[in-house]
Amino acid sequence: MELVTPAIGLIFWxxxxxxxxxxxxKKFAWKPILTAVDKRNESIENALKAAEKAKEDIENxxxxxxxxxxxxxxERDALLKExxxxxxxxxxxxxxxxxxxxxKILVSAKEQITNExxxxxxxxxxxxxxxxxxxxxxxxxxxxxxxxxxxxxxTSAISDKDLN
Amino acid sequence: MRVFIRLIMCVFVLSFFTIKAHSxxxxxxQTNQQQEAYDPVPNIMHHISDAHQWHLWGEGDNAFxxxxxxxxxxxxxxxxxxxxxxxxxxxxxxxxxxxxSIDSHGHIHEGSxxxxxxxxxxxxxxxxxxxxxxxxxxxxxxxxxxxxxNKAPKGLQAFLEPLILFVKDDIIxxxxxxxxxxxxxxxxxxxxFVLVNNLMGMxxxxxxxxxxxxxxxxxxxxxxxxxxxxxNKKYWGHIIKPPGVPLALMPIMVPIExxxxxxxxxxxxxxxxxxxxxxxxxxxxLISLIFIAQSTMGNAGAWAVAPVSVLFVLFIYCIxxxxxxxxxxxxxxxxxxxxxxxxxxxx
Numbered sequence: 001m002e003l004v005t006p007a008i009g010l011i012f013w014x015x016x017x018x019x020x021x022x023x024x025x026k027k028f029a030w031k032p033i034l035t036a037v038d039k040r041n042e043s044i045e046n047a048l049k050a051a052e053k054a055k056e057d058i059e060n061x062x063x064x065x066x067x068x069x070x071x072x073x074x075e076r077d078a079l080l081k082e083x084x085x086x087x088x089x090x091x092x093x094x095x096x097x098x099x100x101x102x103x104k105i106l107v108s109a110k111e112q113i114t115n116e117x118x119x120x121x122x123x124x125x126x127x128x129x130x131x132x133x134x135x136x137x138x139x140x141x142x143x144x145x146x147x148x149x150x151x152x153x154x155t156s157a158i159s160d161k162d163l164n
Numbered sequence: 165m166r167v168f169i170r171l172i173m174c175v176f177v178l179s180f181f182t183i184k185a186h187s188x189x190x191x192x193x194q195t196n197q198q199q200e201a202y203d204p205v206p207n208i209m210h211h212i213s214d215a216h217q218w219h220l221w222g223e224g225d226n227a228f229x230x231x232x233x234x235x236x237x238x239x240x241x242x243x244x245x246x247x248x249x250x251x252x253x254x255x256x257x258x259x260x261x262x263x264x265s266i267d268s269h270g271h272i273h274e275g276s277x278x279x280x281x282x283x284x285x286x287x288x289x290x291x292x293x294x295x296x297x298x299x300x301x302x303x304x305x306x307x308x309x310x311x312x313x314n315k316a317p318k319g320l321q322a323f324l325e326p327l328i329l330f331v332k333d334d335i336i337x338x339x340x341x342x343x344x345x346x347x348x349x350x351x352x353x354x355x356x357f358v359l360v361n362n363l364m365g366m367x368x369x370x371x372x373x374x375x376x377x378x379x380x381x382x383x384x385x386x387x388x389x390x391x392x393x394x395x396n397k398k399y400w401g402h403i404i405k406p407p408g409v410p411l412a413l414m415p416i417m418v419p420i421e422x423x424x425x426x427x428x429x430x431x432x433x434x435x436x437x438x439x440x441x442x443x444x445x446x447x448x449x450l451i452s453l454i455f456i457a458q459s460t461m462g463n464a465g466a467w468a469v470a471p472v473s474v475l476f477v478l479f480i481y482c483i484x485x486x487x488x489x490x491x492x493x494x495x496x497x498x499x500x501x502x503x504x505x506x507x508x509x510x511x
Contacts, residue, residue, distance in 0.1 A: 002269060003441065006378035007214060009235075009283040014292065014382040021296050021357060026349035029303035033328060034348070036310035 202459035204452030212372045212444050214288045215270050216247040220369055227252070232290055236272065238262055238280040247284070288379065291371035295360045303356070331355045331496060339500040343507050347500070350390060354383060355496040362440060362488035366481070374491070375440035380433040387499040388429035395506040428502050432495060439491050443484040450477045 144150060210219075219229040231248035243259040250257060250266045256275070257264045263275035274280050285293075302320065309321040317325050336351050337344045361373040373379055401407075403421040405414075453473045458466035
C-alpha cells in the first residue's frame with residue numbers, strides 16, 4: 001500500500017517543479033529552438049527555390065542564346081544571298097550595257113564607213129567626169145586639126161542626115 | 165560518453181555493495197543459528213521508496229547517507245531541519261513546542277498528535293531537482309547553439325534536435341492536429357522530464373522518481389486538466405450524448421463515458437509508475453537471488469548464482485533503457501492523443 005499511496009510533499013514539489021520547468025523551457029528552450037528550426041527550414045526551402053530558379057534562368061538563357069545564334073545565322077544567310085543577287089544583277093547590267101554600247105559603236109562605225117564610201121564614190125565620179133572631159137577635149141582638139149577630116153565629118157554627118 | 169558509461173558502471177557496482185551491506189548483517193548473525201532464507205522484500209521496498217535522506221551505502225551506524233532538508237507544516241508553523249537530526253529514527257526533534265519523530269516507514273509524526281503536512285525535500289524531490297537542473301542545462305545550451313549561428317547543428321544539439329522534432333511532428337502534431345501549437349511546450353517538457361527522470365532512475369543508488377505514484381499522478385493530472393479545459397463542444401457532446409447509441413443504452417453509456425474522462429489519465433499514471441517500478445523490482449530481485457542463494461546454500465551457492473544473475477541483470481538493464489525511452493514516448497503520445505480527442509473537429 002505504501003507504494004501506491006502518493007505522498008503530499010512529493011505531489012507538491014513535483015507540481016511546483018514541473019510547472020516552473022514548463023515555463024522556463026518554454027521561454028528559453030522550446031521557443032528559440034523551434035523558431036530557429038523553422039527559420040532554418042524556411043531558409044533551406046528558399047535556397048532550394050532560388051537554385052531552381054537559377055537553373056530555370058540558365059535554361060532560358062541557353063535557349064535565348066540558341067535562338068539568337070539561329071537568327072544570326074539566318075540573317076547571315078539572307079545577307080549572303082542578297083549580296084549574291086546584287087552581284088549577279090550588277091554583272092548582268094554591266095553586260096547589257098556593254099552590249100548596247102558595242103552595238104551603238106558598231107552602228108556608228110558602219111554609218112561612217114558608208115558615208116566615207118559615198119564620199120569617195122562621189123569624188124571618184126567627179127574626177128572620172130573631169131578626166132573624161134579632158135580626154136574628150138584632147139581627142140576633139142586632135143581630130144579637128146586636119147581640115148580634110150573636118151570636111152569628111154561634115155559630109156558624113158550630112159549624108160547621114162537623109163534629106164528626104 | 166565513455167566517462168558517462170564508466171560512471172554508470174561505478175555507481176552500479178556501488179549499489180551492488182549497498183545491497184550486500186544490507187544483507188550481510190543478518191547473515192553474520194545467522195551463521196550460528198539455523199540457516200534462514202534471506203528476505204529481499206524490505207531491501208527492494210527500501211530501494212524503490214522515497215526517503216528523507218539519500219542513503220548510499222552501509223547499515224545502521226555505519227550507514228552513509230546524504231541528509232536532506234525536512235520541511236514540515238504543522239499548526240500554522242513551518243519547521244525546517246536536516247533529516248540527520250533524527251539519527252535514523254533514534255532521536256526526537258523539538259521545534260518550539262512541537263516534537264517530531266520518524267517511524268520505520270519514514271513517516272514523520274508529531275508528539276502531541278498534531279496533523280502535519282510533510283513537504284520535505286525527500287530523495288525523490290532532490291533527484292527530481294537534479295534532473296531539472298540537468299534538463300535546464302542541456303536545453304539552455306542547445307538553445308544557445310541556435311542563437312549563436314545559423315550553421316548546421318552539431319554535438320548535443322545535433323543529437324537532440326531530431327528528438328525534439330520527432331516529438332513535435334510525429335507525436336504532438338500528428339495526434340492533436342492543426343491546433344497543436346499551444347500544447348507543444350507542455351508535451352515536449354513532459355517527454356524530456358519523464359525521459360531524463362527515467363534515465364536518472366536507472367543510475368544505481370539514485371531515486372525512483374518516475375516510479376513514484378505521486379510524480380506520475382501530478383503529470384497525469386496536468387494532462388487531465390489540459391484535456392478537460394481544451395475539450396470542445398464535440399468532445400463534451402460525445403460524452404453527454406454518445407452518437408449512434410440507442411436511447412435504452414444511454415443510462416449505461418453516459419456513465420461509462422464520464423468515467424472514461426478519468427480512467428484515461430488514471431491509466432497514464434499507473435502505466436508509467438508500474439513500468440518503472442517493475443523494472444527496478446526485477447533488477448533488484450535478480451541481484452537478491454545471489455543473497456538468497458548465499459543464505460540457503462552458502463558462499464558456493466552465491467558464487468554459482470552470481471554470474472547468471474549478473475547476466476540477467478545486464479539483459480534487463482538493456483530492456484529498462486529501452487523502457488525508459490518507450491515510457492516517455494508513450495506518456496507523451498497518449499497525452500497528445502487525449503488532448504487530440506478533446507480538440508478534434510468534425511470531419
